[in-house]
Structure formats: structure tokens, C-alpha cells
Amino acid sequence: xxxxxxxxxxxxxxxxxxxxxxxxxxxxxxxxxxxxxxxxxxxxxxxxxxxxxxxxxxxxxxxxxxxxxxxxxxxxxxxxxxxxxxxxxxxxxxxxxxxxxxxxxxxxxxxxxxxxxxxxxxxxxxxxxxxxxxxxxxxxxxxxxxxxxxxxxxxxxxxxxxxxxxxxxxxxxxxxxxxxxxxxxxxxxxxxxxxxxxxxxxxxxxxxxxxxxxxxxxxxxxxxxxxxxxxxx
Amino acid sequence: xxxxxxxxxxxxxxxxxxxxxxxxxxxxxxxxxxxxxxxxxxxxxxxxxxxxxxxxxxxxxxxxxxxxxxxxxxxxxxxxxxxxxxxxxxxxxxxxxxxxxxxxxxxxxxxxxxxxxxxxxxxxxxxxxxxxxxxxxxxxxxxxxxxxxxxxxxxxxxxxxxxxxxxxxxxxxxxxxxxxxxxxxxxxxxxxxxxxxxxxxxxxxxxxxxxxxxxxxxxxxxxxxxxxxxxxxxxxxxxxxxxxxxxxxxxxxxxxxxxxxxxxxxxxxxxxxxxxxxxxxxxxxxxxxxxxxxxxxxxxxxxxxxxxxxxxxxxxxxxxxxxxxxxxxxxxxxxxxxxxxxxxxxxxxxxxxxxxxxxxxxxxxxxxxxxxxxxxxxxxxxxxxxxxxxxxxxxxxxxxxxxxxxxxxxxxxxxxxxxxxxx
Numbered sequence: 282x283x284x285x286x287x288x289x290x291x292x293x294x295x296x297x298x299x300x301x302x303x304x305x306x307x308x309x310x311x312x313x314x315x316x317x318x319x320x321x322x323x324x325x326x327x328x329x330x331x332x333x334x335x336x337x338x339x340x341x342x343x344x345x346x347x348x349x350x351x352x353x354x355x356x357x358x359x360x361x362x363x364x365x366x367x368x369x370x371x372x373x374x375x376x377x378x379x380x381x382x383x384x385x386x387x388x389x390x391x392x393x394x395x396x397x398x399x400x401x402x403x404x405x406x407x408x409x410x411x412x413x414x415x416x417x418x419x420x421x422x423x424x425x426x427x428x429x430x431x432x433x434x435x436x437x438x439x440x441x442x443x444x445x446x447x448x449x450x451x452x453x454x455x456x457x458x459x460x461x462x463x464x465x466x467x468x469x470x471x472x473x474x475x476x477x478x479x480x481x482x483x484x485x486x487x488x489x490x491x492x493x494x495x496x497x498x499x500x501x502x503x504x505x506x507x508x509x510x511x512x513x514x
Numbered sequence: 515x516x517x518x519x520x521x522x523x524x525x526x527x528x529x530x531x532x533x534x535x536x537x538x539x540x541x542x543x544x545x546x547x548x549x550x551x552x553x554x555x556x557x558x559x560x561x562x563x564x565x566x567x568x569x570x571x572x573x574x575x576x577x578x579x580x581x582x583x584x585x586x587x588x589x590x591x592x593x594x595x596x597x598x599x600x601x602x603x604x605x606x607x608x609x610x611x612x613x614x615x616x617x618x619x620x621x622x623x624x625x626x627x628x629x630x631x632x633x634x635x636x637x638x639x640x641x642x643x644x645x646x647x648x649x650x651x652x653x654x655x656x657x658x659x660x661x662x663x664x665x666x667x668x669x670x671x672x673x674x675x676x677x678x679x680x681x682x683x684x685x686x687x688x689x690x691x692x693x694x695x696x697x698x699x700x701x702x703x704x705x706x707x708x709x710x711x712x713x714x715x716x717x718x719x720x721x722x723x724x725x726x727x728x729x730x731x732x733x734x735x736x737x738x739x740x741x742x743x744x745x746x747x748x749x750x751x752x753x754x755x756x757x758x759x760x761x762x763x764x765x766x767x768x769x770x771x772x773x774x775x776x777x778x779x780x781x782x783x784x785x786x787x788x789x790x791x792x793x794x795x796x797x798x799x800x801x802x803x804x805x806x807x808x809x810x811x812x813x814x815x816x817x818x819x820x821x822x823x824x825x826x827x828x829x830x831x832x833x834x835x836x837x838x839x840x841x842x843x844x845x846x847x848x849x850x851x852x853x854x855x856x857x858x859x860x861x862x863x864x865x866x867x868x869x870x871x872x873x874x875x876x877x878x879x880x881x882x883x884x885x886x887x888x889x890x891x892x893x894x895x896x897x898x899x900x901x902x903x904x905x906x907x908x909x910x911x912x913x914x915x916x917x918x919x920x921x922x923x924x925x926x927x928x929x930x931x932x933x934x935x936x937x
Contacts, residue, residue, distance in 0.1 A: 343878070349835065422832065422883055429828050430767040430889045432821055436828045510811035511896070512679040513769060514703065 304384075311380040318376020326369035333361035350418055406455035413451020417444040446474070521629050526612040530633055533608055537569035538562065538658055539636040541627030543620050544644035545578035548587045550758065551644045555591040555609075558642065561654025562607060563593070563600045566662075570606040574630050575644075576614045576623040584644070585611045598651075621728035621735070624717075631714040638662045640669075640708040648756035649706075656750035656801050657708030664798075667745035669708030670699045670737055672799060673755040677903065677911040678811060681896045682773050684915055686867060687734065690777060693922035694788040695741045698796045699749055702737040703773065706752070709736070713745055731776030738777075742784040751801030767889040774885050778874045789930045794923060805908050818897035819856055823849045825890020832887060836873035841865055848894065858891075858898040860921035866891055867922075868929045875933065 333339075342348045342360040356363065378396075381389050421444030428436035453470040457463045522530070540558045544551055555573065562571045575588040588611050595602055610630065616622035624641060631639045638661035642649060660666040683701060691702045709717075717739065722728065727735045740747050781788070826849035833842055844862055851857075866888075873884055903911050 419880070422880075425828065425832065426767075426883055426886050429825050430765070430821070430886060432817075432824060434824070436824070508812075509814040509817075510678075511681055511813060512676075513682045513766060514680060514773060 307384050310383045314376055314380040314383060318373055318380065321376065322369045322372035325372045326365045329368045330361060330365035333364050338364065347415070350415060402458050402460070406458045409451050409455040409458060413448050413454070417447035417451070420444065420447055446477075449473070521615050521626055522633075523612055523615075526610055526630070529608070529610055530630065533570075533572065533634060535570070536572045536608075536634045536636050537605065537638070538566055538571040538662075539574060539627070539631045539634065539639045540571070540654065541574045541576060541624065541631075541639065541641040542588070542644050543576050543578070543614075543623030543627070543641065544580060544584045544588075545618075546580045546582045546584060547644040548580065548582040548584045550647065551575075551584055551587055552591050554642060554644050554646050554649055555588055556593050557646075557649040557651055558654055559591075559593045559603075559607070560595075560598055560600055561651035563595060563603045564598070564651050565655040566605070566658065567601060567603055568605045569662075571603060571608075572630070572634065572636070573607070573609045574627050575609070575611045576626040577612070578618055578623060579613060585613070600651075616723055617728045619729035619732070621730075621732035622723065624732050624736075625723055625728065628714040628718050631711055632718055636711045636714075638708065638710060639714055640706070642706045643757060645758040646706070646755070647758075648754050650753075653706065653752050656752060657706065660748050660750060660798075660800050661708055661710050664748070664800075665746060666708075666748045666798070667710040667713045668737070668740035668747040669800075670702060670747065670749040670797075671704035671706045671755075672700050672749040672751045672801070672803075673704060674751070674753050674805065675701075675755070676809065676811060677906070677908050678813065678900060681899070682770060682892070685863070685892070685895050685899065685918070686774060687777055688915070689864075689919045689922040690781075690867060690871075691734070691738065691741075692794050692919050693926045694781060694791065695738065695784075696791040696794045697741050697747060698794050698919075699737060699741070699747065701749075703733040704755075705733055706755075707733075707736060708750070709740070710745075713740060716743065716745075726772075726776065726779070730772045731779070734773070734776045735780065738780045738784065742780075742787045748798040748800060751799060751803045753804075766893075767886040770889055770892060771882060771885040774870075774888065775874075775881065778871055778885075781871055782875055785933060788926075789933070792926075794919070813900050815853065815897050815900060818893040818900075819853055821890050822894030822897065825887070826894075829887055829890065832883075836878050836884075837866070837869050841869065845891070853901070856894075856898060856901060858895045860918050861925070863895050863918070864921045864925045866895075868925060871929065872932055 338361045339348070339359050342351075348360060351357075351360065351363075358366075378393060381393060421440045424443040425436050425440035428439050433439060449470065453466055456466045540562070542551065542554055542558065555575075558573055562569075562573075575585065577585050588609065593600075612626065614623045614626040616625060627639070627641060638658045640654060640657035642653065642657075657669050657671075660669045680701070683703060687703055688700060692698050717736065720739065722735065725731075737747075826845045830842060830846070833845070837845075841862070848856065848858060870884065870888055873879070874881055878884075899914075903914055906914065
């Protein structure tokens with residue numbers, strides 16, 4: 282009976298305590314790295330903010346329209362501060378990962394390995410979305426101004442369409458990069474984009490057939506918009 | 515061997531060595547102008563023989579790689595002096611025909627001309643377009659004599675134009691150049707100029723030959739550089755300017771972008787100069803000024819007003835990022851008016867242009883987007899101007915433009931104050 286109780290209770294308890302004692306230094310190291318990580322992150326954040334202010338990052342972002350773009354998606358923080366926060370969390374994440382490695386728990390190690398392998402994809406996807414959004418805004422604005430100058434009545438709609446297509450394309454590329462339903466996303470995008478173009482052709486063909494006729498007549502017969510004799514320069 | 519001969523070819527350097535020095539140089543930039551350049555070369559040669567027979571003169575054709583035989587045509591062109599009652603040049607006359615190097619554009623062609631003028635130590639130069647139909651020998655006299663005889667450094671052309679010709683010049687370039695630099699040069703982007711050898715050398719010291727100045731902005735750059743650097747400037751009345759239509763394929767917004775960006779780039783560069791200038795003064799005008807009756811011309815007023823309305827509505831959210839709210843409210847009000855009551859007052863127009871200049875200076879967005887978005891507002895101003903002056907004579911229109919210029923001058927202090935403020 283005594284042997285059984287030793288076998289069932291005492292030995293596992295001893296084993297557990299031994300493992301716990303063996304684990305404690307790892308946990309302590311983990312906690313120390315964790316705390317040190319936050320301190321290091323705070324220092325990095327401070328330095329990055331100082332450098333960003335020195336390089337007038339806020340003014341540059343305002344000039345090239347990044348601040349405006351951020352504002353539209355609800356990010357009101359100045360870009361320099363935002364950059365310093367990104368660096369802060371990057372350092373924190375790096376230290377958290379190092380700290381978790383010191384625990385030497387196989388399950389956590391496998392998870393971290395997978396996470397590490399996924400990181401480049403995540404980074405590329407984020408970059409694709411950001412670039413897509415900025416490019417979409419730029420091309421949308423280009424389309425808006427060009428169509429207004431050409432006298433197109435539905436300029437704003439056209440501009441929004443251009444922007445939506447570019448952003449959607451970037452989103453699809455990002456999802457494909459992340460491997461999230463890659464086949465489905467591409468098929469969905471193809472159907473959506475094809476449908477959009479088809480709808481546009483149909484609506485132009487039916488709704489704007491008179492305009493199309495007038496336009497083509499103008500082109501073929503040379504009956505375009507009434508020209509004037511003004512010399513601008 | 516001439517210094518800084520990087521931009522000059524071997525053959526032209528040899529010719530320069532032979533000539534050594536000259537008094538007058540006339541430059542003709544060209545690119546596929548075989549059809550029209552004969553007349554220009556003849557007028558130049560006749561002008562030099564008639565008005566400067568004792569001076570050693572050079573004609574330089576600076577060509578951008580024509581494939582229609584322009585350079586050959588220039589070489590072969592001769593003048594029948596007897597029929598023009600003109601005697602041959604006694605001081606000596608030579609023709610240099612050379613391709614220019616650098617970025618394609620009128621500015622690069624001019625750079626070659628300036629360089630030859632510098633090396634030959636010429637006293638007076640002039641440049642005339644190669645597509646001119648109306649140039650006469652008298653143009654050479656009017657562009658050169660103020661330099662040789664009167665001590666001026668820069669002669670700006672003053673053409674006889676229809677009251678609705680040159681609307682970008684009339685509503686933007688002339689008023690803003692005059693307000694900023696204080697000299698009343700009526701057509702600062704005319705295209706045919708006279709200048710001293712000293713000024714040609716000064717132009718060469720500027721590091722602009724890889725910029726838009728070399729491509730399309732040379733005209734306003736030459737005028738502004740001369741004025742802002744205190745060279746002695748005047749203008750010469752040349753009569754009508756008839757030439758080939760300027761790139762019929764180019765659209766208005768691209769043209770507006772080119773012209774206005776050239777003006778605004780110079781506004782950036784010369785802030786220390788123009789911020790100290792107040793009011794404006796007339797410049798000496800040479801030549802026999804006359805006017806002729808106005809030919810009625812076709813103006814598509816409805817089209818212009820419609821484009822203004824479209825711009826004011828569709829671009830309103832875009833304008834919000836750099837135009838004051840009060841100004842936007844005025845624009846919205848104008849967009850709602852009928853043709854009969856449509857008007858963009860001078861004060862409003864000045865505020866628009868100065869706010870565009872500030873936005874350009876502060877780089878609040880893509881500069882191309884910014885300036886191309888000016889097109890509908892510009893068309894609105896032109897429409898308003900046409901409505902207001904439809905019955906006016908050319909002299910009355912000039913008076914009306916004078917009022918616009920004064921509005922630009924009055925608001926300039928405000929522009930200077932805002933210029934250095936951060937966004």
C-alpha cells in the first residue's frame with residue numbers, strides 16, 4: 282500500500298518539484314529579460330522620437346500626404362510619435378520572444394518557430410496594404426483631376442472607383458501573401474473585378490448609349506466640343 | 515581653345531577659333547522647323563545687314579536633332595540683298611549651325627547659344643523662335659539696339675495681341691511677375707528676347723540646365739533672372755507675333771502646369787528679393803506702338819463656365835486642404851450663378867493664386883496635382899473676364915488688366931507674411 286502511495290503521489294510530487302526547481306531559473310531569466318525588454322523598448326522609443334523630430338519626419342509626412350492618409354483612417358497621432366511607438370512594440374516583441382525561448386518549453390518553441398517563419402509574410406502583407414492605400418489615394422486623385430479637366434460629369438465616382446480597385450488589388454495580394462484562402466481570394470477577386478467591368482460596360486452601353494454615340498460621332502465626324510479661338514499662353 | 519567647351523561640339527569650337535570675337539549674336543533654336551526657319555534666317559540676316567552693317571555678327575542655329583533637314587536649310591539660306599535695298603554686311607557675318615547637347619528643350623538650345631556668346635565675347639545677343647511667320651528685319655533692330663546703344667541688359671518682347679490672346683499671361687504670369695518683382699514687363703514669356711553678353715554669361719553661371727528650365731521654362735526664367743538680379747530691363751514693341759500653333763496636342767492643364775510651375779519655382783528661389791519689393795514701376799518701351807481693330811473671335815463661354823462649376827463641385831474636398839473656407843464658400847456661390855451674373859472678382863482671383871503659390875511652396879501635396887487642379891478655376895476667371903470685357907476695346911481691356919495687377923500688388927504683403935510661416 283505504502284509502495285503504491287509512493288508511486289502515485291510522492292514520486293510525481295518529487296518529480297514535479299524537481300522539474301519546478303529546474304524550471305525556476307528559466308522563469309526568472311524569462312522575467313528578467315521581459316522587464317529588461319520593456320526598459321530597452323522605452324529607451325529605443327525615446328531615441329527614435331528624438332531622431333524623427335530632428336529629421337522633421339512630421340513635416341515630411343504632412344508634405345507628401347501621409348498624415349492626411351492616416352487621418353482618414355482614424356490615426357490622429359503624429360507620424361514621428363507613431364514611428365517611435367512601432368519601434369517600442371518591435372523591441373518589446375523581440376524581447377518577449379527571447380524571453381519565451383529561455384523557458385525551453387517544446388510547445389512554445391514550436392509555436393515561436395512557426396511565428397518566426399510567418400513574420401516575413403506578415404511584414405510584406407502589411408507593406409502591400411500600406412503601399413496600396415497610398416497608391417490608391419494618389420491614382421484616385423490623379424483620375425479625379427484629369428476627369429474634371431476633361432469635363433467628365435461623374436469624376437468623383439470615377440476617382441473612387443480607381444482608388445477602390447487599387448486598394449482591393451493590394452488587399453488581395455496581401456491575403457495571398459499570408460496564404461489566407463489564396464485560391465478563393467483570387468477567384469473572388471476575378472469574379473468581382475470582372476463583374477465590375479461588365480457592369481460598367483453594360484451601364485455605359487445601355488445608360489450612356491446616347492453619350493457614346495455622340496462621342497463616337499464627334500470622333501469620327503470631327504464634331505467634338507465647341508472649340509474657341511482663345512490662345513492661353 | 516574656349517573654356518567650358520563641354521556643351522559645344524568639335525566643329526563649332528573650330529569655327530569659334532576662326533572667328534575669335536564678335537559684336538552681335540542672334541540665336542535661333544529649332545526642332546523640325548525646315549518649313550518656317552528660312553523666313554526667320556532671312557529676316558535675321560537682312561536685319562543685321564540693314565541695321566548693323568559695321569558690326570561683326572553671328573547667327574547660331576542651335577538644333578534639337580531635327581530629322582526634316584532644318585540644319586541644312588539654315589546653311590543653304592541666302593538673302594537677296596538687292597531686292598531689299600540692303601547692302602552686304604561689312605563687319606562680317608557668319609552662320610553657325612550646331613546640334614545642342616543636354617536634356618531636350620528650348621532651354622538647352624539657349625544654353626549653347628549663351629555659351630557661344632560668352633566665348634566670342636559678344637556685346638549684344640537676341641534669340642528668336644524658328645517658327646515665326648511675322649518676324650521682320652526690324653525685330654533685330656528693336657531687340658539689339660537697346661543693348662548696344664542704350665545700355666540695357668535685357669529686352670523683353672511686347673507684341674500686338676488680340677485682347678483675348680495670352681490669357682494665362684494676362685491673368686496670372688504678368689500680374690504676379692509685376693507684383694513680385696516690381697517691373698511692368700507686359701509679356702514676360704514672349705519667347706523672343708534681346709540681352710547683353712554680360713547677362714548671357716550670368717545665365718551660364720546658374721545651375722538649372724538639368725531642370726525644367728532646360729525643358730520648357732526658359733522664357734520666364736530669363737526674364738525673372740534678369741529682373742531679380744537687378745539687370746537693366748526694357749521692352750520692345752515688335753508688332754504682331756504670328757507663328758505655328760504651340761503643340762496642338764498638349765492639353766490646357768499640362769500647359770498651365772508648365773507655365774505656373776516655372777513661375778512658382780522662381781518665386782521660391784527669389785523670396786529674399788521679392789519680399790523687399792513694394793509697388794511696381796514701368797520699364798522703358800522701344801518701338802512704334804500701335805493698335806489695330808479687333809477681329810471678333812469665337813469663345814466657348816458656356817464650356818468654360820461648365821468646367822468651372824464641375825471643378826468647384828467635384829474638387830471641393832481636394833481644395834479644402836489648402837484653400838481657406840471663406841474662399842471655398844465664394845467659389846461654391848459662383849458655381850451656382852447663371853452666365854449673366856457669373857463673375858470672379860479680382861480679389862478672389864488674387865487670393866486663389868496666392869494660396870496656390872503657398873501650397874506649392876509648402877508642398878502640401880503633389881505639385882502636379884495642385885497645379886492641374888487650377889485649370890477649372892482659371893477657366894472660370896477667363897470666362898468672367900470675357901463676359902466683363904466683351905464690348906471693350908483693346909485699350910479698355912488693358913485698363914481692366916491694370917486693375918487686376920493692382921489687386922495682385924495690394925495683396926502681396928499678405929503673401930510675403932504667410933510665406934515663411936509653417937503649415
